[in-house]
Amino acid sequence: MTKSQEAIDLEDKHGAHNYHPLPVVLSKGEGVFLWDVEGKKYYDFLSAYSAVNQGHCHPRILETIKEQASTLTLTSRAFYNDVLGPFEKYMTEYFGFDKVLAMNTGAEAVETAIKIARKWAYEKNGIMENSGKIIVAEQNFHGRTTTVISFSSDDTAKKNFGPFTPGFIKVPYNDTEALKNALEGEDNIVGFLVEPIQGEAGVYRPDNDYMRKCQELCKEHNVLFMADEIQTGIARTGSLLAVCGDCTCQGHCEKQSSYVEPDILILGKALSGGFYPVSAVLANDHIMEVITPGTHGSTFGGNPLGARVAVTALDVIKDENLAQNARKLGELFRERLNKFIETTDLVKLVRGKGLLNAIVINDSEDSSTAWDLCVALKENGLLAKPTHGNIIRFAPPLVMTEEQLHDCCDIIEKTIAEFQK
Ligand SMILES: *Cc1c(COP(=O)(O)O)cnc(C)c1O
Numbered sequence: 068m069t070k071s072q073e074a075i076d077l078e079d080k081h082g083a084h085n086y087h088p089l090p091v092v093l094s095k096g097e098g099v100f101l102w103d104v105e106g107k108k109y110y111d112f113l114s115a116y117s118a119v120n121q122g123h124c125h126p127r128i129l130e131t132i133k134e135q136a137s138t139l140t141l142t143s144r145a146f147y148n149d150v151l152g153p154f155e156k157y158m159t160e161y162f163g164f165d166k167v168l169a170m171n172t173g174a175e176a177v178e179t180a181i182k183i184a185r186k187w188a189y190e191k192n193g194i195m196e197n198s199g200k201i202i203v204a205e206q207n208f209h210g211r212t213t214t215v216i217s218f219s220s221d222d223t224a225k226k227n228f229g230p231f232t233p234g235f236i237k238v239p240y241n242d243t244e245a246l247k248n249a250l251e252g253e254d255n256i257v258g259f260l261v262e263p264i265q266g267e268a269g270v271y272r273p274d275n276d277y278m279r280k281c282q283e284l285c286k287e288h289n290v291l292f293m294a295d296e297i298q299t300g301i302a303r304t305g306s307l308l309a310v311c312g313d314c315t316c317q318g319h320c321e322k323q324s325s326y327v328e329p330d331i332l333i334l335g336k337a338l339s340g341g342f343y344p345v346s347a348v349l350a351n352d353h354i355m356e357v358i359t360p361g362t363h364g365s366t367f368g369g370n371p372l373g374a375r376v377a378v379t380a381l382d383v384i385k386d387e388n389l390a391q392n393a394r395k396l397g398e399l400f401r402e403r404l405n406k407f408i409e410t411t412d413l414v415k416l417v418r419g420k421g422l423l424n425a426i427v428i429n430d431s432e433d434s435s436t437a438w439d440l441c442v443a444l445k446e447n448g449l450l451a452k453p454t455h456g457n458i459i460r461f462a463p464p465l466v467m468t469e470e471q472l473h474d475c476c477d478i479i480e481k482t483i484a485e486f487q488k
Contacts, residue, residue, distance in 0.1 A: 070104040089452060091445055096123025099464045099471055101450060110475050112444075112451040114464045117266070117298045117423065119341035120393075121383045122466035128340045131379040132372065140372040144364060154374035158347060161381055162308075162332060166355035168348045169369035169377075173297040173335030174210025176346035179363060180260070180331045181214065183350065184291050185234075186357040188257040192289065199257035202249050202290075204240040206455075208267030209260065209295055221455075240265060241273035243280040250288040258291030258330070259284075263309030266298040269458035270425035272418055278310055278327045285330070291354070294329035297346070298423070301337040302384050302465055305394030305421030308332070315391050330354060340380035345373040389465040393421040396472050400424060400461070403476045413440075413483055422465055428457040443486055449478045 068076075074092040091109070095102040099122060101109045114120060121128065135150070142148045151169070158167040168183075170176045181201060188194040203209075203218045210216075216224050217231035225231070236253060238245040240261075250256055263278055265271040278294075285292035299309035306314050310332075312325025331354065335346035367373070384390070401417050401424060408414040408426070413436070415427040430436040437453035444451055454460050463475065 074104060089441055089445055089450065091450065098122040098124075099467045108448065109445070110449045110463065110471070110478070112449055112461050112463050112475065114462050115341055116336065117303050117462050118336040118339070120301055120303055120337035120389060120465045121340035121380055121387075122464040123341065125340050125380075125383055125466075127383055128342055128376060128379045132342050132376050135372050135375040138371075141367065141370045143366055144369060148371045150371035150374045151369045154369075154378055157378050157381070159349065162334075162349050163328075164332065164349035165351040166349070168355065168358065168363070169374065170346045170348070170365055171344040171367050171373070172210070173333075173346050174212045174215055175365065175368075176297065176333045176335050176348050177209045177215055177260075177295060178212055179348045180293050180295075180333050182363060183331065183348065183354060183358060184258045184260075184293060186362070187291065187354050188255075190357050191353070192257075194255050194257065198255045200234050200236050200253060200255055201257050202236045202238055202246065202253075202259045204261050204265070205237050206240055206265055206268040206271070207260075207262060208265070209262075240268075240271060241277050243277065243284065246281060246284055250284055250290065256288065256290045258293050260293040260295060262295045263299045264304060264420060264423060266423060266460070267454055269427070269454050269456055270419050270423055270460055272420055275312075278312075282327045282329070291330040293331040293333065295333045297333060297335040300332075300334050301381070302390040302393050303337065303421055303423050303462070305397055306390050307384070309420070315394060337384075338380060339373065339376045340383065342380070343373050343376050345377045347377075384465075387466065390421075392467070393465045396465075396467060396469065397421040397424065399469065399472055400476065403473075404479070407476075407480045407483075411483055413486060419461070422462055422467075424461045425454070425458050426461070428459070430457055432456045440482065440486055443482045444479065447478050447482050449475060449482075 071092040092104045093101050094104045099110055101111045155167050168179060170179055185199045188199045189196045205220050214232040218235035219225055236249055238249050282292045294310050296308050310327045310329060314325050332349040339345040404417040413429055415429040417426050419425055428437045437457045437459050441451055441453055451459050451461055
């Protein structure tokens with residue numbers, strides 16, 4: 068039996084079957100590359116769902132984690148530590164907010180944002196306790212906790228996990244009229260929670276002015292505009308945050324005219340460059356001050372190891388100009404693939420922003436074409452994964468070079484061309 072098959076069988080026998088992975092067993096990563104246990108080399112075109120924007124095993128982040136791991140890893144928040152404060156100062160300056168609250172996973176950060184929003188509404192916005200509602204978008208993905216799946220549109224993610232948390236209203240994505248109607252027609256709205264691009268749903272990119280219009284509507288109705296940038300943030304879409312619009316300053320400018328300021332910003336994934344789970348919620352004082360001792364917490368949240376890793380991971384984004392690189396390579400990628408798909412019936416369209424892109428397969432939603440194509444891509448040395456509805460997401464690490472990107476486009480085009488025969 069091959070080493071790969073052995074590893075697959077072990078997971079199959081002893082692990083819960085909560086994923087359906089592509090049949091490849093990875094044992095090493097460096098930059099944009101991954102290697103399997105047989106030594107075959109691949110381009111990574113998923114970046115662990117955009118957690119590895121800085122590339123695998125980035126040497127600077129590696130140095131930081133080693134150093135901090137041999138000094139101090141966890142104190143709990145029962146005591147102060149000498150890393151959390153500098154991390155908080157760095158984060159708030161980097162993203163332009165008064166305060167940050169550190170957690171671990173993305174779903175926890177979303178939960179934190181929901182809790183803050185509700186508490187703010189009851190304590191500062193005159194809404195009666197336990198009656199607040201949060202508007203969300205259809206086809207959203209915000210994580211896997213019971214409250215977060217309560218407002219999912221994905222039946223598989225919800226089925227038999229109820230009863231669910233009440234207090235959420237769904238409106239169609241990229242539909243400001245629907246948001247306006249909900250804000251006007253419903254009582255006790257606390258806020259609107261939205262992804263600037265819906266990643267899991269299949270990289271749905273809304274109209275360019277969608278975020279701005281949503282923010283304006285929220286402001287008009289005095290409710291909180293909450294951006295889940297766990298996947299779109301940290302240079303992925305060609306700017307520091309997707310809400311930065313066209314600005315590539317990576318958060319180091321006086322806020323540009325294209326910037327749409329969220330009241331609550333939610334980050335995760337690439338905040339640690341793939342080394343360690345670190346997530347965060349940012350907001351200004353008038354909102355964050357509803358969080359007082361005892362109201363929220365986490366044993367690991369804000370630990371010295373995660374805090375140090377996050378600072379270096381964000382330094383790398385800035386120092387290596389990864390937002391600019393994502394923007395440039397993204398344009399190249401869509402230009403090449405758009406030209407290529409004119410020659411094939413297999414792909415309907417290419418869409419995305421920066422290096423968060425997808426191709427939509429020209430086949431029924433329940434066909435296995437996207438999966439089969441990903442298996443063929445794997446054989447040809449490139450790893451990508453289908454997402455909902457026969458769509459393949461393409462999201463390589465942002466440290467990719469132009470030459471490597473062309474190499475990857477060659478692989479993708481060759482694989483699709485061969486696949487048709
Ligand atoms: C991945 C993701 C989450 C959940 O993050 P976890 O770390 O898996 O809990 C939430 N929102 C968005 C937009 C995501 O992409």
